[in-house]
Amino acid sequence: MANRKIIVKKELKSLMFEKTLVLAIIVQLFIASFSSLLVIGLASFFDPSALDRYNTPRSNVGIVGTGELKQFIEKGHIRPFYYDNLSSAVTGFYNNEIDAIIVIPKEDANGSGIIQIMTYLPKSDIKGTFAMLQLKKPLENYEAYAQDLRSSRLGFEPVRLIVDRSPKKTSTYFEFIYGILIPLLVFTPVFISGGMIIDMLTEEYERKTLDLLLVSPLSFSEILDGKMITAIIIVPAQGFLWLLLVTLNGVIVNNIGLLLLLSGIVAAIVVILGAIIAVRFKKRMVSQYLYSLVLIMLFLVGYLFANSPFNLATRLSAGSVGAEVLVYFGVYAAVALGLYVGVKRIGMRG
Amino acid sequence: MSIINIMMRELFTISKWELKRTRSTISPKIRFFSIFILILIGTASFFAVQSGLHINDNIYKVVVTDGSLAGVIGSDSKFEVFVADEERARYLFQHDNFDILIIGKKIYYQNTEKSISAFDSLDKAVKRYNEASLMTYNDLNNTFxxxxxxxxxxREQAFISPSMNKLPEMETSLETQSSTGSQGDQxxxxxxxxxxxxxxxxxxxxxxxxxxxxxxxxxGNQISAxxxxxxxxxxxxxxxIPFKSVVLSFLFIFPIYFIAQFFSSSIMEERIKRKGELLLVSPVSSTQIVLGKLLPYLLGSIALVALMTFRLGGSPWIILAVLPISLMYLSTSFLGAIIARSFKELSFVLIFLSVFLSGYIFFPAMFSNVHAISIISPMTLVVRLLENETVTLSDYLFSTIPFYLVSILIFIFGIFIYREEDLFTQKTISGKLLDSIQEFIKRVRVPLFSLSIVLIPIAFSIQMMLIVLMFNFPIRIGIVFFIVVAAFIEELVKSVGIYTVFSRKMSDATTGNALKFGILSGLGFFAGEKLLLLVVIASISSSAFGSVMGAGLLIFPLLLHVTSTTVASLGIRYSGSRYYFACVILASVVHAAYNLYLVRSVILG
Known part of the structure; x- marks a missing residue:
């Protein structure tokens, strides 16, 4: 055990000296700041209707024609302009008087034909996006109105739930923060550590310094353990830092202890996998390439089923589950143990 | 002519060696293994497309009294649904961490963010359920x-005055369209x-x-990611938001990323095993060695991108749009492999650079139909081409020239330190970067003037990235943020040469020299910036951001650049090169103050 400690200390020291860990933390800070700076951008990518929640000025919308839809649109968060025909509206559009044109259809909600609404928006222009989002609400109301009128003809009874009062605020970013951001922050150090163990091992092979180390009283197995322990223990430490930052930003993170334990277990799996690849192939070029491939696969698989580490991190941090998920932790720990036996066998063969 | 021939032949020989080496590294076993994993990845993505990503599965807990609702709500995997009688349900809702309680048809929720989010999702889930049931009627007129x-x-974006000349064209297209009325492509x-x-x-x-x-x-009714x-x-x-095309465009980055990784590994391996030493003492120049090594990787990435474009059935122009991205990844990998001291450091430098690059490439691309500024990323061109939209030559030049220039620059500065004393020693990263700047100063005439010009594309690219970031802030805060950070970057770029000269003792640290260097460097940046303005940023120069980036009257920006750089230069002269960053910050304050004054009307409204 003492020998392993020596290796751990040596590796940690070199991480500090080369400032690699510092760089790693800057990388993660960069990712984190990106995510929070661009939370609007990303979240709107995740849920486009989120853009609507910002206090945007009313868009100037040109309305062509008359009909029942007109009343719905006038109630929306827009500023209406009226035109007699499409071509005068288009002129207004190109003179920047209006940012959207909507043509009121002739068909009635009570009629039987499809109601076709024609809309013109500026291409590749944020104004068009805002106008569209502001038009969406009244159009939806109109659709619900028409749908109600017509679907009753079919005898369709929609599922309807009632509520005394709808919540005042909305929670646009809840699912984004817990579903994407927190798992990303908890597991990014894992991916980095997996790459790091490969660098630690292949460098010894390629510089031929491993032979020197083996002349000392250290065994290969101890060196391997020491390096792997280093790569694994820095993961929960970094995870803690991120969760602390997120908490300081006002996001409530539940079950921090369990989250860090989970990150440690997953780190063990990924680091041992990295070690297996490095011990087996010995060259950095090949090992890193194969590791990246394996990582992509694990990443995809991680999103494929409930109770995957990603999903567990989401539910733990959101407080949907608690200690009952330790069962799954046990399963993942068993996987790590199996891999550990594997890496030792390969290591013995050399 | 014959000299060039010989040089090219030498270059190709190095390329051949490099290719042979990489090939011998990748044994049949490795090839088999990677194909195996690729098949697994393919299978996993197939399932991901089929069943969707289980990101938020079971995140919300709902208890209902009406058993028929369980199926409705359970159709969304975000919900874990329990059925209980009223008393038990109320108890669970109050004591057992449930987000939603539904008694009969009536919803109760807690006043927490999670519960409110659950309420929103419930609303969507029920709407989706109703929609799906309506679908089964097969009667579009009465259901949807x-x-x-x-x-x-x-349309021209609003900050440019409305142009009337578009109008006649519109009228004619109106007439022709209504008379022909094409239906097929709609x-x-x-x-x-x-x-x-x-x-x-x-x-x-x-x-x-x-x-x-x-x-x-x-x-195509499968609901998938x-x-x-x-x-x-x-x-x-x-x-x-062109979701599908953005996801597709991600695919192009993977092979480039891997090839760049091979490239950097290969160079680093040579450094660690000291294999490259012999080549360095041979009569072949370091430029030939570097280009010779680069060639197979560059061609390989082009070939892979071409193959993927062909498979995806995209426009062949995609290859040309991805080329600057490949060059950028290869050049940064090259620089990383030269400046890193160990594999670990290389990994981190590369992760850092590729995270930054990916951000620069992808964030704008996500908004390719939303906002015109998205054109700063070549990936936007790829997305547009995938969407079968047109890309004009000026679009191409605007988004790719900075990429081409920056990557060529990185290669040049890298080649400067592709020599024994930098490759096979344990110098720090900043030490090596200063080495390359020192080499530039030694080799070029009027070095400080030229260095400022040469570094402009890098400053420009970072500023472009800042503009993208800025759009996420309220406009006024955004402009202030941009001005301050942009000033810091420009000052850094202008003064790094002066710092090198003084800290490496290339000339005496006298006040006269400090003044001279400050003026030269400021002049250089000014000249380069105006040149750039003429070439690329004409399209945004009339906006508020354009005026910050250097449009406007000529004499004041000139004075500004010279003054602020001289401030930094004199700072280094008097406080010593240890306080370099403090001097840059001081210069940035001067710079930012001027720019803030310029756009005061925009900020104060």
Missing amino acids: PVWITIDNLA ISSTQTAGIGDAGTPGIRTADNAHVPSLEEITG ISEQTLSTPSHLSPP
């Missing part, structure tokens, strides 16, 4: 009576809400717009 067609018209171009068609904007009247049949809608919307009813209206 309202359809919306969106046509996106190209399904693809207008049924998915928002994504406009490729050619000239055609106006279609409501009469001849095509309504898709139910088969057309339900044909990357399927685009199929119902174009108002409730399915969403901003024109």
Whole structure:
């Protein structure tokens, strides 16, 4: 055990000296700041209707024609302009008087034909996006109105739930923060550590310094353990830092202890996998390439089923589950143990 | 001519060696193994497309008293649904961490963020359920009576004064369109809400717009992560974010990323094993060695991108749009491999650079139909080409020239330190970077003047990135943020040469020298900036951001650049090179103050 400690200390020291860990933390800070700076951008990518929640000025919308839809649109968060025909509206559009044109259809909600609404928006222009989002609400109301009128003809009874009062605020970013951001922050150090163990091992092979180390009283197995322990223990430490930052930003993170334990277990799996690849192939070029491939696969698989580490991190941090998920932790720990036996066998063969 | 021939032959020889080496490293076993993993990845992505990503599974807990609701709500995997009698349900809701309680048809929620989010999702889930039931009626007129067609018209963005000359063209297209009224192509171009068609904007009247049949809608009815919307009813209206194309464009980055990784590994391996030493003492120049090594990787990445473009059935122009991205990844990998001291350091330098690069490339691309500024990323061109939209030559130049320039620059500075004393020693990263700047100063005439010009593309690219970031802030805060950070970057770029000269003792640290260097360096930046302005940023120069980046009167920016750089230069002279960063910050304050004054009307409203 003492020998392993020596290796751990040596590796940690070199991480500090080369400032690699510092760089790693800057990388993660960069990712984190990106995510929070661009939370609007990303979240709107995740849920486009989120853009609507910002206090945007009313868009100037040109309305062509008359009909029942007109009343719905006038109630929306827009500023209406009226035109007699499409071509005068288009002129207004190109003179920047209006940012959207909507043509009121002739068909009635009570009629039987499809109601076709024609809309013109500026291409590749944020104004068009805002106008569209502001038009969406009244159009939806109109659709619900028409749908109600017509679907009753079919005898369709929609599922309807009632509520005394709808919540005042909305929670646009809840699912984004817990579903994407927190798992990303908890597991990014894992991916980095997996790459790091490969660098630690292949460098010894390629510089031929491993032979020197083996002349000392250290065994290969101890060196391997020491390096792997280093790569694994820095993961929960970094995870803690991120969760602390997120908490300081006002996001409530539940079950921090369990989250860090989970990150440690997953780190063990990924680091041992990295070690297996490095011990087996010995060259950095090949090992890193194969590791990246394996990582992509694990990443995809991680999103494929409930109770995957990603999903567990989401539910733990959101407080949907608690200690009952330790069962799954046990399963993942068993996987790590199996891999550990594997890496030792390969290591013995050399 | 013959000298060039010989040089080229030497270069190709190095390329051949490099290719042979890489090939011998990748044994058949490795090839087999990677194909195996690739197949697994393919299978996993197939399942991901089929069943969707289980990101938020079981995140909300709901308890209902009406058993029939369990199926409705359970249709969304976000919910874990429990059925209980009223008393038990109330108890669970109060004591057992449940987000939603439904007694009969009545919803109760807690006043927490999670519970409110659950309420929103519940609302969506029920709507989706009702929609799916309506679908089964096979009667579009009575189930989904309202359809919306969106046509996106190209228009000059508002900060440029409205132009009248577009009008006649519009009228004619109005006439021709209504008389011919094409129907065939409309399904693809207008049924998915928002994504406009490729050619000239055609106006279609409501009469001849095509309504898709139910088969057309339900044909691709799998609800999955990357399927685009199929119902174009108002409730399915969403901003024109080209989800599918952005995801597809991600695919192009993977091979480039791997090839860049091979390239950097190969160079680093040579350094660690000291294999490259012999080549360095041979008569072959370091430029030939580097280009010779680069060639196979560059060609390989082009070939892979071409293959993928062909497989995806995209426009061949995609290859040309991805080329600057490949060059950028290869050049940064090259520099990383030269400056890193160990494998670990190399990994971190590369992760850092590729995270930054990916951000620069992808964030704008996500908004390729939303905002014109997205054009700063070449990936936007790829997304547009995948969407069958047109890309003009000026679009191409605007988004790729900075990439080409920066990557060529990185290669040049890297080649400067592709020599024994930097490759095979344990110098620090900053030490090596200073080495390359020192080499530049030694080799070039009027070095400080030229260095400022040469570094402009890098400053420009970082500033472009800042503009993208800035759009996420309220406009006034955004402008202030941009001005301050942009000033810091410009000052850093202008003074790094002066710092090198003083700290490496290339000339005496006298006040006269400090003044001279400050003026030269400031002048250089000014000249380069004006040149750049003429070439690329004409299209945004009339906006507020453009004026910050250097449009406007000529004499004041000139004075500004010279003054602020001289401030930094004198700072280094008097406080010593240890306080370099403090001097840059001081210079940035001067610089930012001037720019803030310039745009005061925009900031103060």
